[in-house]
Amino acid sequence: MADPKNHNVIFENLVENERDFIGIVAYSLYKQQKVEWIRNFNKSNGRPPDEKELKSGFLDFASMESQKNSYKDSAISLVEEFNWQALENERDEIEKNIKEDAIVKAVTPTATQKITGYLLSSLVSSVVTLAIAILVWALAKGGASGLLAEAEDNLLNQQESSQEQNQASP
Numbered sequence: 001m002a003d004p005k006n007h008n009v010i011f012e013n014l015v016e017n018e019r020d021f022i023g024i025v026a027y028s029l030y031k032q033q034k035v036e037w038i039r040n041f042n043k044s045n046g047r048p049p050d051e052k053e054l055k056s057g058f059l060d061f062a063s064m065e066s067q068k069n070s071y072k073d074s075a076i077s078l079v080e081e082f083n084w085q086a087l088e089n090e091r092d093e094i095e096k097n098i099k100e101d102a103i104v105k106a107v108t109p110t111a112t113q114k115i116t117g118y119l120l121s122s123l124v125s126s127v128v129t130l131a132i133a134i135l136v137w138a139l140a141k142g143g144a145s146g147l148l149a150e151a152e153d154n155l156l157n158q159q160e161s162s163q164e165q166n167q168a169s170p
Contacts, residue, residue, distance in 0.1 A: 010059075013068055025075035030062055 010030055015023035037058045041049045049057060061067060109117065138146075 010062060010068075013063075014071060022072060022075045022079060025078060026068075026071040029071050029074050029078075034058060034062065 011027055014026045014030060038048060038054070041053070041057065
């Protein structure tokens, strides 16, 4: 066990158990203040404090109940601020994800829109294929002039057939 004369009880006063996060933060605030006090003493006196000066100048002050409460209150404030900041960051991330999801949903077509698009695409494809087939057929018949001549012949043949039927009928 540590020598009681050199043993500092501040840790036991601030930290209740190994899972006491607030107490551990409070103790780190105590240590930060202690280091700052020693630096100021050294700067003012040109030397570090001895044990007696450290005890009478800082440790007695830091051991007061009001000062220990101040360390704990400051620790609670720091932890709460950290938690609020973490929650704020998490909230911002959630909002960003919601907005991104909304944008994806807005630009992603529905099933009906997809089906309509597929049907329209198929119809256009069929019309284009039919137009190409007619064009190829027309070119095979000698172009537009060949088609007109064939249409004229067909029309004349139909008229002649019609007349023959009319004459054959009494």
